[in-house]
Amino acid sequence: MSYVLKESQDVEPDPYQRNCGSRQVLDRIGDRWSVLVVLTLAHGGKRYGELAQRIDGVSQKMLTQTLRGLERDGLVTRTAHATVPPRVDYELTDLGRSLVDLVAGLEAWATGHLGEIEAARARYDAR
Amino acid sequence: MSYVLKESQDVEPDPYQRNCGSRQVLDRIGDRWSVLVVLTLAHGGKRYGELAQRIDGVSQKMLTQTLRGLERDGLVTRTAHATVPPRVDYELTDLGRSLVDLVAGLEAWATGHLGEIEAARARYDAR
Numbered sequence: 686m687s688y689v690l691k692e693s694q695d696v697e698p699d700p701y702q703r704n705c706g707s708r709q710v711l712d713r714i715g716d717r718w719s720v721l722v723v724l725t726l727a728h729g730g731k732r733y734g735e736l737a738q739r740i741d742g743v744s745q746k747m748l749t750q751t752l753r754g755l756e757r758d759g760l761v762t763r764t765a766h767a768t769v770p771p772r773v774d775y776e777l778t779d780l781g782r783s784l785v786d787l788v789a790g791l792e793a794w795a796t797g798h799l800g801e802i803e804a805a806r807a808r809y810d811a812r
Numbered sequence: 813m814s815y816v817l818k819e820s821q822d823v824e825p826d827p828y829q830r831n832c833g834s835r836q837v838l839d840r841i842g843d844r845w846s847v848l849v850v851l852t853l854a855h856g857g858k859r860y861g862e863l864a865q866r867i868d869g870v871s872q873k874m875l876t877q878t879l880r881g882l883e884r885d886g887l888v889t890r891t892a893h894a895t896v897p898p899r900v901d902y903e904l905t906d907l908g909r910s911l912v913d914l915v916a917g918l919e920a921w922a923t924g925h926l927g928e929i930e931a932a933r934a935r936y937d938a939r
Contacts, residue, residue, distance in 0.1 A: 697923070698922070698923035699923070700844070700919060701848060701866060702869075703868045704869075706926055706929075706930060707922040707926045708844055708922075710921075710922035710923075711847055711918060711919070712844050714842070714918060714921060714922065715847065716842060717827070717835055717839050717842065720827075720838055720842065721827060725828075741830045757932065757936040757937075758929045758932055758933060759928060759932025759933070759935075759936075780925065780929075780932070783921075783925070787917050787918060787921055790914050791842060791914060792827060794837075794910070794914055795834040795837035796824070796825035796826070796827065796834045796837075798910070799825045799833055799834045799837055801907055802885045802886055802907075803833060804886070805884065805885055805886025805907070806884055806885060806886070809886075810884075
């Protein structure tokens with residue numbers, strides 16, 4: 686991936702270009718699980734189990750994968766405590782916090798326009 | 813899907829609940845191809861071929877599928893002109909236009925923070 690890294694430092698990032706890393710960043714921040722995790726962490730750190738409970742229906746595999754991706758991208762920190770039983774906390778980094786308003790906007794749009802979208806789908810499917 | 817429709821009219825939409833349709837809406841609006849199509853249409857209607865050219869590397873299958881999804885969700889209108897050769901135009905609806913600022917924010921965040929994210933990835937992969 687050093688090609689992508691080099692590329693994106695040489696020119697302005699442009700997600701319209703197939704090799705620009707900003708496309709992957711779009712995938713990360715627009716992903717439904719990322720959105721829900723970032724919003725759940727917006728008001729303070731949470732344990733793994735608290736996240737799993739808040740985000741109804743997320744599989745352990747998807748939650749673990751989402752948290753690892755967010756950690757790798759520098760949006761979330763993971764702290765393992767050497768307690769019995771072991772405890773793992775997740776918190777937003779400054780970079781992660783800079784995303785909160787944006788994903789809160791996505792969430793607000795999705796819930797605020799759900800009725801219109803479902804009506805549009807019903808019209809489309811009926812024609 | 814009428815269950816989902818009924819459900820979402822009975823209670824406040826809540827994407828933290830597994831059966832709420834707003835989760836699917838999050839998928840739609842956060843999807844990288846939806847983001848790029850909506851932004852490309854933000855300044856006026858475009859033909860299929862113009863979209864395919866602007867969004868580098870999108871396959872015909874993904875572009876067609878994305879446009880159909882956006883049309884079904886009421887975000888885009890499709891107009892086929894009976895010309896020779898046939899011409900198909902895509903335009904944002906009012907609902908689609910209400911999404912422009914939000915997805916422009918995603919795009920700006922993705923391009924503006926790409927360097928930080930790539931640096932975080934390099935640190936993560938090196939440890």
